[in-house]
Every structure is written in C-alpha cells, then in structure tokens.
Amino acid sequence: MDQSPPSRRQFLAAVGNLASAGWITLNWPQIAAAAEHSGHGGHGAHDAAPTTLSTLSPAEAAEVDAIVNQIVPGGATPGAREARVLYFIDNALGSFFAAQLPAFRQGLAEFGRGYAARFGADKPFSAAPDAQQQLWLQQVEKTPFFTAVRRLTVLGLIALPKYGGNHDNLGWKLIGVEDNHYWEPPFGYYDKDYPGFEPYPGTKPYTA
Amino acid sequence: MPSKTYKASETVDFVIVGSGASGGIMARELARAGNSVVVMEQGPRMAAHEFEHDELKYRQLSGITNNPATNPQTFRSDASKKAERVSGRNPLTYARVVGGSSAHFNANFWRLHEIDFIEGSRWGPIAGANLVDWPITYAELEPYYTKVEWEVGVSGLAGASPFDPWRSKPYPMPPLPVKSSGVLFERGARKLGLHPFPAPLAINSTFYKDRPPCIQCGLCGGFACEVMAKSSSVWTVIPEAEATGRCEVRSESYVFRIGMNKAGRATGVYYYDSDRKEQFQNARAVVVCANGAETPKLLLNSATSGFEQGLANSSGVVGRNLMFNKGGGAMARFEHPLNEYKGANVTRIMHDFYDSDPKRGFYGGGGFDARSGGPLTWGQRVPEGTPTWGPKYKEYLESYTYWMNCSGHGTSLPQETNRVDIDPELKDAWGVPAIRVTYKDHPDDVKHAKWQVERAVEIMDAAGAVQIDPSEVGEASGGVHLLGTCRMGNDPATSVIDKYHRTHDVKNLFLCDGSSMVTSGRGQPTQTIEALAFRAADHIAKFARANEI
Numbered sequence: 126m127d128q129s130p131p132s133r134r135q136f137l138a139a140v141g142n143l144a145s146a147g148w149i150t151l152n153w154p155q156i157a158a159a160a161e162h163s164g165h166g167g168h169g170a171h172d173a174a175p176t177t178l179s180t181l182s183p184a185e186a187a188e189v190d191a192i193v194n195q196i197v198p199g200g201a202t203p204g205a206r207e208a209r210v211l212y213f214i215d216n217a218l219g220s221f222f223a224a225q226l227p228a229f230r231q232g233l234a235e236f237g238r239g240y241a242a243r244f245g246a247d248k249p250f251s252a253a254p255d256a257q258q259q260l261w262l263q264q265v266e267k268t269p270f271f272t273a274v275r276r277l278t279v280l281g282l283i284a285l286p287k288y289g290g291n292h293d294n295l296g297w298k299l300i301g302v303e304d305n306h307y308w309e310p311p312f313g314y315y316d317k318d319y320p321g322f323e324p325y326p327g328t329k330p331y332t333a
Numbered sequence: 334m335p336s337k338t339y340k341a342s343e344t345v346d347f348v349i350v351g352s353g354a355s356g357g358i359m360a361r362e363l364a365r366a367g368n369s370v371v372v373m374e375q376g377p378r379m380a381a382h383e384f385e386h387d388e389l390k391y392r393q394l395s396g397i398t399n400n401p402a403t404n405p406q407t408f409r410s411d412a413s414k415k416a417e418r419v420s421g422r423n424p425l426t427y428a429r430v431v432g433g434s435s436a437h438f439n440a441n442f443w444r445l446h447e448i449d450f451i452e453g454s455r456w457g458p459i460a461g462a463n464l465v466d467w468p469i470t471y472a473e474l475e476p477y478y479t480k481v482e483w484e485v486g487v488s489g490l491a492g493a494s495p496f497d498p499w500r501s502k503p504y505p506m507p508p509l510p511v512k513s514s515g516v517l518f519e520r521g522a523r524k525l526g527l528h529p530f531p532a533p534l535a536i537n538s539t540f541y542k543d544r545p546p547c548i549q550c551g552l553c554g555g556f557a558c559e560v561m562a563k564s565s566s567v568w569t570v571i572p573e574a575e576a577t578g579r580c581e582v583r584s585e586s587y588v589f590r591i592g593m594n595k596a597g598r599a600t601g602v603y604y605y606d607s608d609r610k611e612q613f614q615n616a617r618a619v620v621v622c623a624n625g626a627e628t629p630k631l632l633l634n635s636a637t638s639g640f641e642q643g644l645a646n647s648s649g650v651v652g653r654n655l656m657f658n659k660g661g662g663a664m665a666r667f668e669h670p671l672n673e674y675k676g677a678n679v680t681r682i683m684h685d686f687y688d689s690d691p692k693r694g695f696y697g698g699g700g701f702d703a704r705s706g707g708p709l710t711w712g713q714r715v716p717e718g719t720p721t722w723g724p725k726y727k728e729y730l731e732s733y734t735y736w737m738n739c740s741g742h743g744t745s746l747p748q749e750t751n752r753v754d755i756d757p758e759l760k761d762a763w764g765v766p767a768i769r770v771t772y773k774d775h776p777d778d779v780k781h782a783k784w785q786v787e788r789a790v791e792i793m794d795a796a797g798a799v800q801i802d803p804s805e806v807g808e809a810s811g812g813v814h815l816l817g818t819c820r821m822g823n824d825p826a827t828s829v830i831d832k833y834h835r836t837h838d839v840k841n842l843f844l845c846d847g848s849s850m851v852t853s854g855r856g857q858p859t860q861t862i863e864a865l866a867f868r869a870a871d872h873i874a875k876f877a878r879a880n881e882i
Contacts, residue, residue, distance in 0.1 A: 196722040279709070302733070
C-alpha cells in the first residue's frame with residue numbers, strides 16, 4: 126500500500142513526542158528512510174519565501190543588488206545575486222531588522238552620493254562597469270553601511286530559504302552543505318578510517 | 334495526564350523561579366519528596382517539533398534567548414563609566430524558554446576536579462581577585478555528579494583521561510561517534526604527548542529513558558533538540574516532576590519580586606502572567622534557580638524594609654564576583670573536507686592543562702575541545718589576510734567544510750568589582766528595572782587565554798592543518814556562563830548562601846544555579862549546576878520534612 130511520506134512534524138513527533146523507545150527502535154529505519162526521501166526532513170521545506178520586493182524601492186533594490194553581487198560574485202558558480210540575497214535583505218529590513226531600515230536608507234543614499242561625486246557619474250552605481258564598482262567599494266569597505274550590507278549578504282546567502290535568500294539552496298551548495306535533517310558517520314574524510322580510541326598507559330576505560 | 338495546576342491564592346510548599354538546569358531538577362526532587370511545587374518560567378513552553386534548524390533565528394535573532402529589545406541590559410568595563418546598551422545580543426545571554434539554558438546548551442558535561450574546590454588555599458591571595466575555597470569538596474559532590482549522569486543522561490567513556498577525577502560509576506551510555514574534528518584534534522594532541530579523550534555529553538548515544546539517540550543533525554549549541562536526544566530539563570526532569578501530580582510548570586510567568594512579611598520571611602513571588610497582569614503566588618518557601626544574571630537581579634529588585642540593599646544581601650555580595658569562562662583557541666583548515674556541520678558539536682576534549690601551573694607565571698587552567706560552528710556565524714568573519722568581499726572571499730566561503738575549531742575553555746577569577754546590579758534608568762518591556770553589567774577581565778585571565786591560543790595553534794599544526802587562524806583575545810563584553818553572583822560560603826559576611834543553598838539572611842529562601850558557584854571551573858558548568866541542584870534538593874527536602882523552612 127502506498128503511503129504518503131511523513132511531514133517534518135510527523136517525523137519529529139514519531140521520534141520524539143509520541144512513541145516509546147521500543148516503538149522507535151522497531152520503526153527507526155522506516156522513519157529515517159521516509160524522512161530522507163520525503164524531503165520534509167530538511168532545513169526549510171515549509172514557509173514560502175518572499176518572491177516580491179516590499180520594502181526597498183526599485184532604485185534602492187538595484188543598488189543593493191549590485192553591491193551584493195560584488196560581495197559574493199557569480200561566475201563559474203552562482204553568487205549572492207543568483208541566490209536572491211536581495212530578497213532576503215528586503216524581507217529582513219521590512220521585518221526582523223526593521224529598526225535598521227532608516228539608517229540603512231541613509232547609508233545607501235550617502236553611498237550613492239559619494240559614488241556620484243567620486244566618479245562624476247550621472248548614472249547610479251549599479252549601472253557602472255564591474256571595475257568601477259569594485260574601485261568604489263574598496264573606498265567604502267570600512268563604512269558602517271557597507272559592513273551592514275556585507276553582514277546581510279552572508280546571512281541571506283546561508284539562512285533558510287524561507288527568509289528570501291539562499292534560493293534553491295544555492296548558498297548551501299556554495300559552501301558545501303547538503304540539506305538533510307540527520308546524518309550518520311562517517312561524517313567527513315578524517316573519521317572514515319578511525320581505528321577506535323586507544324587507551325593510555327595506566328588508564329582503564331570502562332563502560333556501564 | 335494533564336499536570337497539576339494550583340491557584341495563585343493557594344499556598345504551595347515551594348515556588349521555584351526558573352525551569353532550567355537547576356530549576357527542573359529542584360522541581361522533580363521536591364515534588365517526589367511529597368511537596369507541592371509551582372515552577373515559574375519567564376519564557377514559553379515549546380514542543381519538540383517547534384524547534385527548527387534555523388541558525389538565523391536562534392543564533393542571530395534571539396529566537397529563544399533573552400531579547401535585547403524586550404529584556405535589555407547595559408554594560409560597562411568599570412564602575413567609573415556610565416553603562417550603555419550594546420549592539421547585538423545582550424551581554425548576559427540565556428535561554429528564555431521552559432528548560433532554560435539547558436534547552437540550548439552544547440551539552441558538554443565536565444565534572445569539576447578536586448582542585449576546583451580548594452584553589453583559594455592552594456594559591457593564596459591573588460592581587461585583585463577574590464579566590465577562596467568552596468564550603469564543600471569534590472567528595473561531597475561526587476555522588477550527585479553520578480546522579481546527574483544516570484538520572485539526566487550523559488554519554489562518555491569513564492577512565493579514559495589520566496586527569497579525570499575519581500568517580501563511583503561509569504557513564505550510563507557510551508560516547509557518541511567521533512567526527513573528523515575529533516580525529517584531527519586527537520591526532521595532533523597525541524603527537525605532542527597529550528591525552529585527548531571522548532567528550533562526555535548530555536546527549537543520548539543510545540535509547541535512554543524513553544528518549545532516542547542523537548540524529549547527528551549538527552545543531553546543538555544555541556538550538557533546542559527537536560528529537561529530545563539532548564538531555565535538557567524540558568525533556569528529562571520536568572516531565573518527571575509533572576508526573577508526580579504535585580508540580581505545575583507555569584510558563585510565560587515572569588517573577589519580578591519576592592514577597593516578604595514583617596517577620597523577615599518570604600511569602601511567595603510577584604509575577605507578570607502571559608497577559609502581563611500582575612499576580613502573586615503564595616508559598617511556604619522560595620527557591621530561586623533563575624541563573625547567574627536573573628537571580629541577583631531578582632534579589633536586588635526585591636529590596637524592601639529591613640532589606641534595603643536587596644534580599645539576602647546583608648553581605649553586599651549579591652551580584653558580585655560575576656565570572657564567565659575566559660578562553661582562547663584557533664580555527665584550522667585541512668586538506669580534505671571535515672563536514673563539521675554534521676554530528677554533535679564536540680566529540681573529543683583534553684584536560685592535560687586543567688591545573689593551574691605556577692611555572693607559567695599566572696593563575697589559570699582549562700580544557701580544550703574540538704568543535705564545529707554553524708556556517709552563518711562562521712561566514713561573518715575571515716582569517717587575517719583574507720578579503721571580506723569579492724572573488725577571494727567567495728573562495729573562502731567555499732572552504733567551509735574544510736575548517737574546524739580547537740577551543741580552549743578556562744578560568745575567570747572572581748573579582749568583587751565584576752558584578753550584576755540594577756541599572757538606575759533602564760527598564761524592560763514589563764517595566765522591571767534592568768540588569769547593569771560591570772566586567773573587566775583579570776590580567777591573569779587574559780594571559781591564560783593567550784597561552785591557550787598558543788597551545789591550540791600547536792595542536793592544530795601537529796594535526797597537519799594547512800592554515801591556522803588563531804583567535805583574538807579581546808576584553809570580555811559578556812558571556813553565557815553566568816557564574817558566582819550569589820556565592821556559597823560559611824561566612825555570612827562574605828557569601829550569600831550557606832553550603833545547603835539557604836540564604837544566610839532569609840530562612841525560607843534558597844538559591845541554586847550558576848550564581849552559587851564559588852569559582853568558575855574550566856568551562857562547561859552545567860553538570861556542576863545540576864549536581865548542586867540534586868544535592869541542594871536533598872537538603873531542602875529534609876528541611877521541609879523537619880519543618881525547618
């Protein structure tokens with residue numbers, strides 16, 4: 126009989142909330158396998174990510190997206206722009222980091238004015254070629270505004286996709302993190318062939 | 334079976350403030366001894382499935398910790414300065430949820446060693462410090478360490494470390510499987526003639542007490558365990574306390590003052606309920622297990638006629654001698670992936686340098702562990718010489734799975750000037766006067782932390798690291814191990830509680846949590862806090878039976 130895979134909540138309830146140890150022991154392989162294949166056991170399987178901008182204006186968003194794209198650029202592998210970090214920043218400044226929005230806006234405006242003055246530009250930073258963008262960022266990389274954008278970029282790249290960034294798990298793929306709810310050893314290269322703990326002379330390790 | 338509930342107007346035997354590592358144990362033990370018990374918890378009660386693998390929420394946004402927006406604190410490095418609010422998380426951070434900080438701890442369970450209890454007499458006076466002996470010894474606490482390991486659930490390998498203190502029983506569960514950081518740490522330390530060993534952790538490695546083994550999800554520190562493999566109070570002793578039919582855990586109940594009568598006895602606690610309405614719970618006795626920050630805050634905010642300096646504060650010691658656990662370490666990169674985001678955070682530790690050694694020229698001792706860090710936190714900073722943005726920064730991000738931490742955890746000397754008191758202006762979202770923190774590292778704490786950095790670099794180098802990033806040892810700006818602020822002692826002039834955790838000044842007021850600790854230990858204080866709670870509960874239950882509260 127076909128059974129629908131358990132939701133994350135059902136998985137967790139089964140292993141933690143409802144069942145006796147005996148029940149879990151008997152059913153563990155099925156629970157684990159079902160969770161693995163369902164995809165519900167992963168980090169952020171629920172809660173839809175925002176897909177529209179609701180805080181920043183289109184002009185502000187274009188500038189922020191250009192900065193983000195220089196912080197973690199695309200190329201051979203996707204970067205922060207492809208991971209939709211902009212959507213994370215827009216979401217964050219409209220919700221849990223809303224208190225920072227006025228300072229962020231002020232910083233962005235100063236960033237733009239400074240850029241225009243430095244390069245005599247009549248077009249925004251986002252319209253400049255890469256080399257010119259990088260030159261300007263080198264000059265402002267110590268400012269509180271750039272530091273804030275950088276922090277938000279890292280958060281947006283790696284936080285759960287439900288917050289708007291890390292689209293299609295691109296941030297996790299970039300850093301080499303697989304999306305799974307649980308793991309079994311071996312975990313990495315160096316614990317594959319661990320021979321076991323060797324007691325020291327004079328000690329007698331013992332177990333219950 | 335629904336748990337027992339009491340009316341606030343009923344006089345229960347005990348009201349316990351705090352549901353964390355000590356409060357949960359206190360509740361279970363006092364309820365099992367036949368007492369009626371109400372546990373007050375500031376935060377909400379969350380079911381296992383409500384905890385998520387959300388590093389942003391739990392490690393950046395105060396998901397279950399005291400939130401600076403609603404529970405603000407101020408900080409200053411010395412009393413000559415005006416304390417200010419700081420950006421980011423609060424200086425003193427703890428979990429505000431049923432289970433307290435035992436819900437989100439890393440679960441490193443280290444016993445103190447015999448030396449920890451007698452360092453005052455071993456070292457004598459240290460300039461600027463207030464280092465004294467405990468009024469109890471390791472031998473008095475040993476049965477309760479064992480009780481923690483078996484009643485709460487700890488995995489580990491007894492007798493593996495030549496530096497372990499003696500013990501009466503092994504751990505009830507074998508250690509968790511080693512991860513790559515543990516293997517490399519062990520490799521490097523053994524090459525140097527040191528003695529790393531499997532980490533004791535309050536995490537199930539087998540089915541134990543109807544809770545499953547760790548699923549190796551990799552998110553321990555800062556997170557609550559949604560499969561209940563981590564031995565947090567909310568999954569262990571609190572359900573057992575409720576199962577007695579004599580204990581109610583009242584969540585979202587923020588105690589802000591202890592009630593007192595003219596005879597100088599505690600009558601119960603004033604608290605704000607979930608609707609922020611003021612209530613009063615009557616009790617024969619009050620046990621405060623609110624942590625090393627909130628316990629002194631509550632006593633100081635309970636000042637009343639006859640107790641103008643705050644409750645139980647005739648010594649003036651309440652809030653003083655605040656200690657964290659200063660330490661230093663290194664991050665190291667290896668040739669192949671370790672995948673430290675998988676598996677319990679720590680799998681190997683080392684206690685070769687536990688004792689303070691006079692030859693070093695300063696006081697201080699500690700332990701080391703191999704541990705992982707979440708990627709969100711890791712990605713914020715870069716090693717010296719690595720750009721913070723651009724293609725080279727991207728390359729650094731791509732190396733995440735090749736890194737590990739070798740962390741030193743050490744002593745902080747008690748100093749009277751390091752303290753928790755009440756900010757003269759700031760109040761929290763409930764209108765309760767807020768915590769002011771005054772803290773400056775003792776020079777020996779800084780020297781020891783720098784010494785630990787050097788050892789960590791040596792171990793990682795011996796392990797074959799291709800890049801090592803030594804940690805910076807800066808001035809302390811806060812901590813999560815909140816210790817020493819209501820220290821125990823035999824002399825009422827220099828301590829707040831006696832060796833049975835009864836306050837010297839108020840017969841039916843007891844305190845038990847990190848604030849009770851006389852010295853800091855070497856990091857990982859929770860097992861000691863829990864052992865103290867089992868021991869204190871034994872004595873408090875006897876006092877109750879003998880009508881001596």
